[in-house]
Amino acid sequence: MLQTSVFENAARPVIHAPARVFTPRTRVTPTARRDARRSRTGVRLWIIQGVLAALFLFAGVMKLIMPLQALAAASHLPGVFMRFIAIAEILGAIGLILPGLLRIRPALTPLAALGLAIIMIGATIITILTATVAQALVPLVVGVLAMHVAYSRRRELPTPRAQS
Helix, strand or coil, X not given: CCCXXXXXXXXXXXXXXXXXXXXXXXXXXXXXXXXHHHHHHHHHHHHHHHHHHHHHHHHHHHHHHCCHHHHHHHHCCCHHHXXXXXXXXXXXXXXXXXXXXXXXXXXXXXXXXXXXXXXXXXXXXXXXXXXXXXXXXXXXXXXXXXXXHHHHHHHXXXXXXXXX
């Protein structure tokens, strides 16, 4: 068996490839910059839509399974009206996610977000009238997020061309 010393391999010179003297700088075009911004905006909107959809789906289901008397006592509004709000919240949560996910009628997403924002405007007003202003911040923030989704998704829709 041939024995080699540990230092025998260390004595060999290591040959590296020559370093590049000049590396061409790639220019970022305005189109690439705009596409990167759209990608970040799209991810941010999807996160907001997912959180809002989960929130409204949870709230709507809870309002549907609560007894009418308990629902009316907790909200200071008629129980039947609260059931209507629950159904609207569930449909709005579905409308925030499914049109974009399935790419079928994406114009429904801003409409769903706008409807949920209208519900949150009412919730903010009712909370201010029946509770404190500090408690009204939660529906206000949720409504502002829904308005942001409605505005941003509306801007992404293709504009109809002028008829000649």
